[in-house]
Amino acid sequence: GAVVSQHPSWVICKSGTSVKIECRSLDFQATTMFWYRQFPKQSLMLMATSNEGSKATYEQGVEKDKFLINHASLTLSTLTVTSAHPEDSSFYICSALLPVDTDTQYFGPGTRLTVL
Amino acid sequence: QKEVEQDPGPLSVPEGAIVSLNCTYSNSAFQYFMWYRQYSRKGPELLMYTYSSGNKEDGRFTAQVDKSSKYISLFIRDSQPSDSATYLCAMRGDDYKLSFGAGTTVTVRA
Numbered sequence: 001g002a003v004v005s006q007h008p009s010w011v012i013c014k015s016g017t018s019v020k021i022e023c024r025s026l027d028f029q030a031t032t033m034f035w036y037r038q039f040p041k042q043s044l045m046l047m048a049t050s051n052e053g054s055k056a057t058y059e060q061g062v063e064k065d066k067f068l069i070n071h072a073s074l075t076l077s078t079l080t081v082t083s084a085h086p087e088d089s090s091f092y093i094c095s096a097l098l099p100v101d102t103d104t105q106y107f108g109p110g111t112r113l114t115v116l
Numbered sequence: 117q118k119e120v121e122q123d124p125g126p127l128s129v130p131e132g133a134i135v136s137l138n139c140t141y142s143n144s145a146f147q148y149f150m151w152y153r154q155y156s157r158k159g160p161e162l163l164m165y166t167y168s169s170g171n172k173e174d175g176r177f178t179a180q181v182d183k184s185s186k187y188i189s190l191f192i193r194d195s196q197p198s199d200s201a202t203y204l205c206a207m208r209g210d211d212y213k214l215s216f217g218a219g220t221t222v223t224v225r226a
Contacts, residue, residue: 004159032212041124043204043216044160093159097212103148103167105214107159 006108023094029074030096038091084115122217135192139205146207
C-alpha cells in the first residue's frame with residue numbers, strides 16, 4: 001500500500017524558534033499533499049493544500065507567513081512553523097493523494113510539536 | 117454549528133459486541149464518505165470509503181450512508197480488543213478537502 005512518512009515524529013523547541021517538518025511519499029509520487037493540525041481530543045483541521053511546483057493554498061484563518069509550506073518535489077512536502085509559540089504546540093499530520101486513486105488520502109504518522 | 121458532528125464518546129463494549137458509530141453533517145455538497153481509525157499518537161488509517169448513499173461491507177465492518185438524513189454509520193461486528201482506537205468519520209465534496217468529525221474513542225474489553 002501507499003506509505004507516507006513524517007520526520008521528525010516528535011520535536012520540542014523553544015519559543016521563538018522555527019521548526020521544519022517533512023512529509024514524504026515513499027513508494028509513489030504525490031502531486032498533492034495536505035497538512036492538518038490536531039489538538040488533543042479534537043478532530044483534524046485542514047491547514048493547507050500543497051501542490052508540487054506551485055504555492056500552497058491555505059485555509060481560512062491559517063497564517064501563511066507563519067506556516068510555510070514547500071512542495072519542491074513529487075515525494076516531499078515540508079511545513080515550517082516559524083517563530084513558534086506555545087499555542088502552536090499540536091499534532092501535525094500530512095496526507096498525500098495517490099495519483100491513480102485520487103479519492104483516497106494516505107496519512108503520515110504525524111509529528112508532535114511541543115513549544116516551551 | 118460544526119460541519120460534521122460526531123459524539124466523542126468514550127464508548128466501551130465487551131469483546132464480541134457490535135460497535136455502532138455515527139456522524140451527522142450539514143453540507144449537502146458532501147458526496148464521499150470515509151471512516152478512519154486512529155491509534156494514539158498515530159496518523160489515521162482508512163477503513164471504509166463510500167460514495168453517495170448506500171451500504172458497504174468489508175469483513176467485520178459495515179458502512180452506511182443516508183444522504184437524505186445527512187447521517188452516516190459504521191458498524192463493527194464481533195469486536196476485538198485490537199479494535200480499540202479512535203474512529204473518525206470524514207467526508208468531502210468534489211474537491212479533495214476532507215472535513216472530519218471529532219472522533220469517537222472506542223474501548224473493547226477482553
